[in-house]
Amino acid sequence: MTYPLSYPGVCRRAFSLCRRHALYLMLTLPALSLRAGGVTPTDIQLPVKEIHENNLTGTAVGAFMSNDAAASSYAYTLVAGADDVDNAAFTIDSKGVLRANVVFDYETKSSYSIRVRATNNLGEFLERTFSIHIADVYETPEKLDANNILTPNGDGINDLWVVKNLDPGKNNTLAIYDRIGRMVYTKKNYQNDWNGSVNGSHLAEGTYYYVLDLGPKQFKGYITLVRDKR
Numbered sequence: 001m002t003y004p005l006s007y008p009g010v011c012r013r014a015f016s017l018c019r020r021h022a023l024y025l026m027l028t029l030p031a032l033s034l035r036a037g038g039v040t041p042t043d044i045q046l047p048v049k050e051i052h053e054n055n056l057t058g059t060a061v062g063a064f065m066s067n068d069a070a071a072s073s074y075a076y077t078l079v080a081g082a083d084d085v086d087n088a089a090f091t092i093d094s095k096g097v098l099r100a101n102v103v104f105d106y107e108t109k110s111s112y113s114i115r116v117r118a119t120n121n122l123g124e125f126l127e128r129t130f131s132i133h134i135a136d137v138y139e140t141p142e143k144l145d146a147n148n149i150l151t152p153n154g155d156g157i158n159d160l161w162v163v164k165n166l167d168p169g170k171n172n173t174l175a176i177y178d179r180i181g182r183m184v185y186t187k188k189n190y191q192n193d194w195n196g197s198v199n200g201s202h203l204a205e206g207t208y209y210y211v212l213d214l215g216p217k218q219f220k221g222y223i224t225l226v227r228d229k230r
Helices: 008-035
Strands: 050-052 060-063 075-078 090-092 097-100 111-119 125-135 173-177 183-188 206-213 218-225
Touching: 075 090, 090 111
Parallel strands: 050 125
Antiparallel strands: 060 097, 075 111, 090 097, 111 125, 173 183, 173 206, 206 218
């Protein structure tokens, strides 16, 4: 059945249909704008802000986010401005991942400052600065630099068994044995403080053997204990 254009019922139905479609478009436009990335960035997050020293160039630090984890239509760039002093040490890839541009050394520098801009597809942007921390990695020595004689007589020379290239801040375990293999001393996180005594009692003169466990490596050697007989 066909109706003339002037038929009142058809006009009312057509007008009602147009209004419903117009309302639908008004309700969905913000959502379409969000999917297109047109949301003004109001925050920039970098959940991971630490990287281990002795890294490879290109190693990922973390991924930037803006507003929420689902908002992915932002471009992230390193920009000049306040606290941008270490921008050159990093790059940001096309997916918004911050990557190392250099090999970091904790002992040289332990914290870096960068300035980052997040830009949406409308050209609106927000900038924020971040501090990137370098995690210290225990660099196990190839050999121990330690004295092999102990003369605990209080003269300040070889009164303690000292490992010069030991990092006291790192986990290690020291065990010292006598000549027949009995453990006479043990300590976790050795601090270069053994003076040839155990629980206040002096060990007898002689040769003792040590095992120093640094995690990745174990070092073994001997210590000659000499007492002042005067």
